[in-house]
Amino acid sequence: MxxxxxxxxxxxxxxxxxxxxxxxxxxxxxxxxxxxxxxxxxxxxxxxxxxxxxxxxxxxxxxxxxxxxxxxxxxxxxxxxxxxxxxDLGRPVKTTFSNATLPEKELTIKRIVERLAELHSLETSHIDKRFPIHRITAESLEWCSDQLSKLHFHVKWADTKWIKDIKYAYERLGLIDYIAQCPLVFTHGDPHLENIFYHDKQMWFIDWEWAAMSSPLRDFTIMLQDLYDPYLIDYADTYYTEQLRKNNLTLDMESYQQDFYHFYIDHTTMMIAWEVEKYFQGLHSEEEIKKILLFKVSEISRALNNLMKRNL
Ligand SMILES: Nc1ncnc2c1ncn2[C@@H]1O[C@H](COP(=O)(O)OP(=O)(O)O)[C@@H](O)[C@H]1O
Ligand SMILES: [Mg+2]
The missing domain is CATH 3.30.200 (Phosphorylase Kinase; domain 1)
Structure with missing residues (x-):
């Protein structure tokens, strides 16, 4: 200092x-x-x-x-x-998001998605050769299993079946080392709402530690982690595909869907681990963590079911 x-x-x-x-x-x-x-x-x-x-x-x-x-x-x-x-960009979007009205949330999502689509459409053929390429690994699954096992000792409602279900999803989908189907683009790597700010009529991103080449769905499905509402997730998805098209990033829709569900499950798993960590650090009440986990675990099942239906 x-x-x-x-x-x-x-x-x-x-x-x-x-x-x-x-x-x-x-x-x-x-x-x-x-x-x-x-x-x-x-x-x-x-x-x-x-x-x-x-x-x-x-x-x-x-x-x-x-x-x-x-x-x-x-x-x-x-x-x-x-x-x-x-x-100084003021306060992250996250600080006001959960108490905002539905139209305010929609507007915030639109603004973020516009910026993400802009980032993902950058021409990167001359990017530094050392710039990392991101792949799904076993890390989120391992961390999540550990965290849920620990949580199980603390609270009765934490269901051991959750770990089994999440492991099943990874196995069923071959998630570890999944190869993205969309073209690799420049991704931020951690665009959750604490790393996004609205300032001077524009969305800005901080915390670029995890930036790498990856599927555009990598960032998009991280951003979705702060939306606890299937309607808003769907709203963001529709608007994001529209914005990619507007920025001339034409993706094959089947590849988009495959990447969407694979990355969504991996990131939801990672966020479960992280939110449990926040609970252990005293940053969530028991009631809050319970609500978060019930939603996220059900999202993993929903995503798995949707993907299996597609892949029949
Ligand atoms: N430019 C900025 N303007 C306002 N607040 C910031 C800024 N950069 C960081 N912060 C605050 O510090 C927090 C952590 O910064 P960040 O760079 O995301 O570090 P970490 O890698 O620890 O997540 C942010 O969530 C935000 O609250
Ligand atoms: Mg951060």
Whole structure:
């Protein structure tokens, strides 16, 4: 943290105030206010990475040309300690989403989906050869099984059948090492609603640590994880396909559906694990985690059934 004063000074700014943004982060995140010599005030977010967690910096350096139109990045330092400086985008979409009205939610979804479709339609033939390619692995399933087993010791309602059902879905679909059927595009990798901000009449993405080439359905099905309403999931899906077409990304609809269900199940499994973690960390009440899990487990069954029907 001591470096931020000098780093801002080198940009001709005087540090005025810092406040830590608390949470389980990949490093230390501060809200920082600064002033230029002409008295102009700035509000930034400064993210300093913990050792071994500086992947986001490498991604930024490899793909800044792709990322900058979607993030309000101001500066990247790759010397020690690695850090980034972004414009302060206010509060993530997630903070207001669950209490918003249905028309407000629809509007938010439209805006996010428009930006995602824009990102996914970028021409990437010249992308850095070292830029990662994402594949589904066994990681989500293993983490989810562990978390649900732990949860089972804490609360009676956590059903051991859930683990069996999820494992069955992975086996039935050959999810581990599934090969995406859609063409690979530039994906953000973690666009849940805490990583998305509405600012200056536009949606912005932060937290590019997991950016990689993948199916566009990778991002889309992560975004869906914060929508606890089948109507909104369907609404987002219709609008997303429309926007891909508008951006001239024409996908074969069967490939789209296959990727949709495969990635949706893998991400729902990962989110079950993560939400249980949040419950253990005291960030969800028992009532909240129960509601979340019942919905997500039923979504996995719904997706599996829909896919099996398609593949008959
Ligand atoms: N540019 C920003 N503007 C406003 N808040 C931010 C900004 N960057 C990060 N934050 C806050 O810090 C949180 C964590 O930042 P993020 O980069 O997503 O780190 P992590 O990798 O730990 O998820 C965000 O969810 C948000 O609340
Ligand atoms: Mg984040």
């Amino acid at each position: 001591k470096h931020v004063y000098q780093r801002l000074h080198n940009k001709g700014l005087v540090l005025k105030n810092t406040k830590m943004i608390k949470g389980a982060h990949a490093g230390y995140i501060y809200r920082v206010t600064a002033e230029s010599e002409y008295g102009r005030q700035y509000s930034f977010v400064y993210k300093e990475f913990a050792k071994g967690r500086e992947n986001e910096i490498e991604i930024m350096e490899m793909a800044s040309h792709y990322i900058s139109p979607f993030s309000k990045m101001n500066e990247i330092w790759n010397d020690s300690p690695p850090a980034i400086l972004m414009e």
